[in-house]
Amino acid sequence: MAIIAPIPRGERRRMKKAIQTTKDKDYARRLIALMQLHEGRTIVDVCRIISAARSSVGRWCQRRLKTDPLSDAIAEVKLTHP
Numbered sequence: 001m002a003i004i005a006p007i008p009r010g011e012r013r014r015m016k017k018a019i020q021t022t023k024d025k026d027y028a029r030r031l032i033a034l035m036q037l038h039e040g041r042t043i044v045d046v047c048r049i050i051s052a053a054r055s056s057v058g059r060w061c062q063r064r065l066k067t068d069p070l071s072d073a074i075a076e077v078k079l080t081h082p
Helices: 007-019 027-040 043-050 054-067
Strands: none
Touching: 007 027, 007 043, 027 043, 027 054
């Protein structure tokens, strides 16, 4: 089950470029978390990888859902512990 809506290829490429070039490492952590969730990792796994609280990763997912107009129809969001 997908945690977030599928991220289009062009947007994934822009995200990877932003991760590599940004000086704001908190922003890079958020992008890395979204990329990991897109690849199918669980929220708990992503939290361990980026050393962030589960609630923070959940907020980042919710923020993405609010900004993506198609995500409400595409993604099923499960923010509970597996």
